[in-house]
Amino acid sequence: xxxxxxxxxxxxxxxxxxxxxxxQLKAIAWLLIGYELETVxxxxxxxxxxxxxxxxxxxxxxxxxxx
Numbered sequence: 727x728x729x730x731x732x733x734x735x736x737x738x739x740x741x742x743x744x745x746x747x748x749x750q751l752k753a754i755a756w757l758l759i760g761y762e763l764e765t766v767x768x769x770x771x772x773x774x775x776x777x778x779x780x781x782x783x784x785x786x787x788x789x790x791x792x793x
Contacts (some may be wrong), residue, residue: 740746748769755765 738745738749740749751767755767758765
């Protein structure tokens with residue numbers, strides 16, 4: 727286990743497929759930087775749009791619709 731605060735160069739130990747995919751994308755981005763290609767990783771939070779289901783896991787915007 728890494729001590730807090732975490733540092734960028736610490737090893738990661740993903741505990742879910744979602745976390746593993748984030749770690750892989752970050753590794754790919756670092757490889758691209760080595761080839762002098764600019765990279766950006768977008769991690770959307772509370773995305774809202776058509777087809778969003780009404781459940782306990784919805785984003786904040788959906789919950790505030792009735793306000």
